[in-house]
Amino acid sequence: xxxxxxxxxxxxxxSTMFNALVANAKADAAxxxxxxxxxxxxxxxxxxxxLDVLSKLSNSxxxxxxxxxxxxxxxxxxxxxxxxGLGNQFLANIREVDAIVHMVxxxxxxxxxxxxxxxDPVRDIEVINxxxxxxxxxxxxxxxxRVRKQAKNDKKAQAEVELLERISTVLNDGKSVRSMxxxxxxxxxxxxxxxxxxxPIIYATNVSEDDLASGNKWVEEVQKFATDExxxxxxxxxxxxxxxxxxxxxxxxxxxxxLGVEEGGLKSLIRATYELLGLRTxxxxxxxxxxxxxxxxxxxxxxxxxxxxTDFEKKFIKAETISYEDLVATGSKNSAREKGLLxxxxxxxxxxxxxxxxxxxxx
Numbered sequence: 001x002x003x004x005x006x007x008x009x010x011x012x013x014x015s016t017m018f019n020a021l022v023a024n025a026k027a028d029a030a031x032x033x034x035x036x037x038x039x040x041x042x043x044x045x046x047x048x049x050x051l052d053v054l055s056k057l058s059n060s061x062x063x064x065x066x067x068x069x070x071x072x073x074x075x076x077x078x079x080x081x082x083x084x085g086l087g088n089q090f091l092a093n094i095r096e097v098d099a100i101v102h103m104v105x106x107x108x109x110x111x112x113x114x115x116x117x118x119x120d121p122v123r124d125i126e127v128i129n130x131x132x133x134x135x136x137x138x139x140x141x142x143x144x145x146r147v148r149k150q151a152k153n154d155k156k157a158q159a160e161v162e163l164l165e166r167i168s169t170v171l172n173d174g175k176s177v178r179s180m181x182x183x184x185x186x187x188x189x190x191x192x193x194x195x196x197x198x199x200p201i202i203y204a205t206n207v208s209e210d211d212l213a214s215g216n217k218w219v220e221e222v223q224k225f226a227t228d229e230x231x232x233x234x235x236x237x238x239x240x241x242x243x244x245x246x247x248x249x250x251x252x253x254x255x256x257x258x259l260g261v262e263e264g265g266l267k268s269l270i271r272a273t274y275e276l277l278g279l280r281t282x283x284x285x286x287x288x289x290x291x292x293x294x295x296x297x298x299x300x301x302x303x304x305x306x307x308x309x310t311d312f313e314k315k316f317i318k319a320e321t322i323s324y325e326d327l328v329a330t331g332s333k334n335s336a337r338e339k340g341l342l343x344x345x346x347x348x349x350x351x352x353x354x355x356x357x358x359x360x361x362x363x
Contacts, residue, residue, distance in 0.1 A: 001043070001067055001068070001069050002067075002068045002069065002098055002099070002273070002277070002279070002294065003068075003069045003071060003096065003097045003098050003099075004068060004069070004070055004071070004097060004098065004099045004100070004101050004269075004273055005070075005071045005073050005093065005094050005096075005097035005099070005100055005101065006018055006070060006071065006072050006073060006101045006103055006204075007073050007094060007100055007101070007102055007103070007128065008102055008103035008104060008105075008124075008128065009105070009124050009127065009128065011105070012103045012104060012105040012124070012206060013103055013105065013206040013238035013239075014072055014073075014103045015040070015072055016238040016239070016241075016242055017103060017204070017206065017236065017238040017241060017265065018040060018042065018070060018072035019242065020238060020241030020242045020244065020245060020265070020266075021042065021044055021070055021241065021265070021266050021269070022042030022043075022044055022070060040071070040072040041069060041070070041071050041072075042069070042070050042072075043067050043068075043069050043070075044067065044068055044069075044070060044266065044270075045065040045066075045067055046065050046066045046067060046068055046270050046281075046292065047065070047266065047267055047270070048065055048066070048281065048292050050283060050292075050324055050354070051063045051065055051283070051290050051291075051292060053328055054283060054285040054290045054324070054327070054328075054356065055285070055290040057285070057327070057328070057331065057332065058285045058286055058287060058290055059287055060285060060286065060287060060288065060289050060290040061287065061288055061289060062288075062289045062290075063289065063290050063291070064289055064290070064291040064292070065291075065292050066281060066292040066293060066294045068270060068273070070101075071093065071096075071097055073093045073094055091131070091132070091135050091196065094132070094196055094199070095194045095196060096194075097199070098199070098200075098277065099199060099200045099201070099202065099273055099276060099277060100199050100200070100201045100202070101201075101202050101204050101269060101273070102125065102128065102201055102202065102203050102204065103204045103206055103238075104121040104124055104125060104203055104204065104205050104206065104218075104222055105119055105121060105124065105206055106119070106121050106205040106206055106207045106211070106215075106216060106218035106219050106222065107119070107206060107207050107208040107211070107218075108208075109208075119218065121205065121218045121219075121221055121222050122221050122222065122225050125203065125222070125225060129176065129197070130174065132176070132196040132197045133171050133174060133175070133176060133196075133197050134171075135196055136167075136171055136177060136193075136195045136196055136197050136198075137168065137171040137172065139193055139195070140164050140167055140168050140171065140193070140195070141168060143164055143193060144161060144164045144165065144168065147160050147161050147164070148161055159189070160189055163186055163189055163190065164190070166180075167180070167190070167195075171197070176197035176198070176229065177190075177195050177197045177198035178197055178198050178199070178200070178201070178229070178230075179229055179230075182198075200231075200276045200277055201231045201232075201276075202231065202232045202233070202234055202269065202272050202273060202276060203222050203225075203226050203231060203232070203233045203234070204233075204234050204236050204265075204269065205218065205219045205222050205233060205234070205235050205236065206236055206237065206238050207219060207235060207236070207237050208237065208239070209237055209239060209240050209259065211235075211237075212235065212236075212237045212240060212259050212260070212261055213259055213260030213261050214260070215235050219233070219235055232272045232275065232276050234265070234268045234269055234272045235268070236265035236268060236269065237265065238265075240259065240264070240265070241264060241265045241266070243255070244256075244264055252264065277296075278296055278297040278298075279294055279295070279296060279297065280294070280295050280296070280297050280299070280351065280352070280353045281293065281294055281295075281353060281354070282295065282304060282351050282352075282353075282354070282355045282356070282357055283324060283354070283355070283356045283357070284308070284356070284357060284358065285356060286358075293307050293308065294307070295307055295351060298350060299350070299351055300347065300348060300349060300350055300351070301316065301319040301321075301345055301346070301347060301348075301349045301350075301351055301357075301359075302316040302347050304319075304351040304357070305319070305359045305361070308359070311361070312359055312361055315361035315362045315363070316347065316359065316360075316361055317360045317361055317362050318344045318345065318346060318359075318360045319344070319345045319346075319349060319351075319357050319358075319359050319360070320342060320343075320344055320345075320357065320358040320359075320360060321342070321343050321344075321345045321349070321351075321355050321356070321357050322336050322341055322342045322343065322355070322356050323341075323352070323354055323355060323356070324354040324355070324356055325354070326341045327341075327356050344360075
């Protein structure tokens with residue numbers, strides 16, 4: 001299951017947003033630093049209207065959406081890499097997630113304390129990014145000291161030391177590992193380190209209700225910053241999300257329309273996270289259930305089958321495949337088959353977003 005960690009300075013709206021996203025999770029949300037100490041964890045179903053449509057076509061008994069786990073990590077402060085504000089504990093929590101959602105305060109409110117005394121989102125981003133970089137630097141230097149002894153007689157260890165020294169130089173310049181554009185082979189070498197500044201990141205700019213549709217000057221500053229480091233930006237309003245919890249789907253649609261937006265923060269965050277990590281969704285449907293499955297872009301049919309069950313990859317024969325759009329347009333698999341839209345794909349087929357698949361396997 002995909003895990004996204006919500007980080008940020010204290011009092012930027014992390015826990016309010018987490019409560020809204022998870023709805024039933026009771027994360028504390030209060031107006032003082034370090035309100036969140038232990039990370040709050042909530043599993044959220046990924047909204048996908050295609051499931052409802054397919055379920056009706058197949059008369060499915062149940063719908064099973066794919067899920068994403070949000071982790072509300074306590075507010076970081078300057079000096080976290082050296083243990084300030086329980087920093088070491090919080091940084092360890094970040095190390096365990098697949099992607100970082102960095103909540104940035106882009107609203108002004110005299111009643112909500114800002115840990116730095118004023119609203120300046122780029123400054124706030126740089127505070128946390130620097131702490132992640134410093135934590136990585138300490139870890140890289142320890143690893144270099146450990147591996148350097150082996151490097152004298154081991155070419156593999158020598159290559160690792162050379163890579164780590166390159167990384168150390170970049171980190172000392174105050175830049176993230178993410179900015180280096182490392183190759184897959186290089187990423188494999190450092191994978192065990194779980195470097196924080198190498199994790200994919202989304203900046204969630206937390207704005208007031210009035211700025212949700214158009215953003216504001218602070219959002220523009222974050223967008224420029226994110227462009228320079230190839231990160232994604234999502235505009236959200238934790239306050240709006242907290243209000244949506246009590247509304248029906250129809251009321252939610254009307255409320256968002258009145259604000260000039262089409263979707264809430266959850267959908268925006270999930271879509272951005274999927275794009276950032278290069279994820280795709282394929283679907284299965286039948287009388288028992290209609291279900292969504294998450295894979296990495298470029299996954300071939302046997303490996304996609306393994307997401308359902310590892311035996312499916314070993315016993316894979318063919319994948320009976322049709323696009324969601326074609327299945328809905330024809331109304332049934334039988335009709336689609338008659339029109340030549342239902343295909344039998346082999347082991348080299350790369351599964352596409354929205355494919356509806358039934359895997360054929362051997363004994």
